[in-house]
Amino acid sequence: MRVLSDATRRRFGLLMGAGLVAPLVVRKAAAHDGPHMIEAGIEGFAFVPDRLEIRAGDTVRWTNHDIAPHTATDKAGGWDTGRIAKGESAEVTFEAPGAYTVFCRYHPNMVAEIVVEAT
Numbered sequence: 001m002r003v004l005s006d007a008t009r010r011r012f013g014l015l016m017g018a019g020l021v022a023p024l025v026v027r028k029a030a031a032h033d034g035p036h037m038i039e040a041g042i043e044g045f046a047f048v049p050d051r052l053e054i055r056a057g058d059t060v061r062w063t064n065h066d067i068a069p070h071t072a073t074d075k076a077g078g079w080d081t082g083r084i085a086k087g088e089s090a091e092v093t094f095e096a097p098g099a100y101t102v103f104c105r106y107h108p109n110m111v112a113e114i115v116v117e118a119t
C-alpha cells in the first residue's frame with residue numbers, strides 16, 4: 001500500500017475541500033464508536049462544509065485556508081475559537097446535544113450549522 005507523505009496529504013486536503021470532509025460525516029452517522037475529530041475547513045470566505053452532523057463528545061477542527069483571518073463562533077454565545085489565521089486550526093469539542101449556528105465574527109455572512117446528536 002502506498003503511503004502518502006504529509007505534504008501530499010496536505011495538498012490533497014486543500015484540493016478536495018468539502019469532498020475530504022464528507023466521508024467522515026457519513027461514517028459518523030453509523031454506529032457510535034467513540035469520540036471523533038471532524039476535520040472542517042474555511043475556504044473562500046465560507047465554512048466547508050456548511051453543515052455537520054456529529055455526536056456528543058466529538059471535536060470539530062476548523063483549518064483556515066484563506067489569507068484572511070476568520071473565527072468559528074457560536075451565534076448563541078456558548079463558544080468561540082477566537083482568531084484563526086491563515087493556515088492555522090482551532091478546535092471545539094461538543095459535549096451537549098443540540099443545534100448550533102456558527103458564524104465568523106469578522107465576516108458575519110459566513111454561517112454554518114452543526115447538529116450534535118446524543119451518543
Ligand SMILES: [Cu+2]
Pocket residue numbers: 045069070071104105106107110
Ligand atoms: Cu471570516
